[in-house]
Amino acid sequence: MRRLTTFDCDGATLAATLDEGEHATGLLIVSGGNEVRHGAHRGMAMLAQALAARGTPVFRYDRRGVGDSDGDNRGFAHASADLHAAVAAFRRLAPHVNRLHAFGNCDAATLLALEGRSAGINRVLLANPWTIEPTDDLPPATAIRAGYAQQLRDPAEWRRLLSGGIDIGKAIKGLMKIARTPSQPSTLATRVTQAIAAWGNDATVLLARDDNTARAFTDAARAHTLQTLTIDTSSHSFARAADKQALADIVTRWLAE
Structure with missing residues (x-):
């Protein structure tokens, strides 16, 4: 009940x-x-x-x-x-x-x-x-890193990149977040x-x-x-x-x- x-x-x-x-x-x-x-x-x-x-x-x-x-x-x-x-x-x-x-x-x-x-x-x-202690509107650095690793293994993502289907600005922001995120x-x-x-x-x-x-x-x-x-x-x-x-x-x- x-x-x-x-x-x-x-x-x-x-x-x-x-x-x-x-x-x-x-x-x-x-x-x-x-x-x-x-x-x-x-x-x-x-x-x-x-x-x-x-x-x-x-x-x-x-x-x-x-x-x-x-x-x-x-x-x-x-x-x-x-x-x-x-x-x-x-x-x-x-x-x-x-x-x-x-x-x-x-x-x-x-x-x-x-x-x-x-x-x-x-x-x-x-x-x-x-x-996660948010500092911006991007996913956590770990998730960005995992996402990029998966995309690099996918030939379709390379074709999207070459055809302009990927937001380069957003990708750069993601790389910058990975770079500035402390390892601790x-x-x-x-x-x-x-x-x-x-x-x-x-x-x-x-x-x-x-x-x-x-x-x-x-x-x-x-x-x-x-x-x-x-x-x-x-x-x-x-x-x-x-x-x-x-x-x-x-x-x-x-x-x-």
Whole structure:
């Protein structure tokens, strides 16, 4: 059964959804960016329904200023209180849950990596953690580098270049960004990768193979040995039908470990 509910966070009323299940391990799903708790193309709602049908209680919520929740949206960096309040609400509504796992994509994964332990979460599955501190409107240098490498191996791209089908100005900007990007990871990237490493076996990273955010994370995490899974897709939110199924299979196996 799916229940709509609300809970308080620093005076704001936050909207949430509980998909009920009898298992003692519950899953908290945290939405990334300004995405509502239903997820891209209702992906997180569908995932919650499938897991609850197998007995796992699943709790989702809209952070302050997003979706049906009150308050000001100040981004993931200011959403620690929302996470803590959501955990408390989940435990209150499902008192039989004695182990709490959490899944988040993009900056929700970053939030969980940094704040999940203090919120009382036992294990985390972190999809495409956000490690980028934007300086312009171009993709991260890692993604540009990977894109150029792929294009150089493709004869069709050489024909596009010779026929004027490639934006030379944009290409030059991309090369300049690669040249000026320091080899050391950014402050955010360092904090996130170190935080994930500190979780040890309680953290698993899930990457969309051809997603720019995932590529940036992979580059930033080279100094660490992390538990990592990959879905062969370029969809950041695992929006395609095959991606949704692959994600559901991975989450199901991960919860059963």
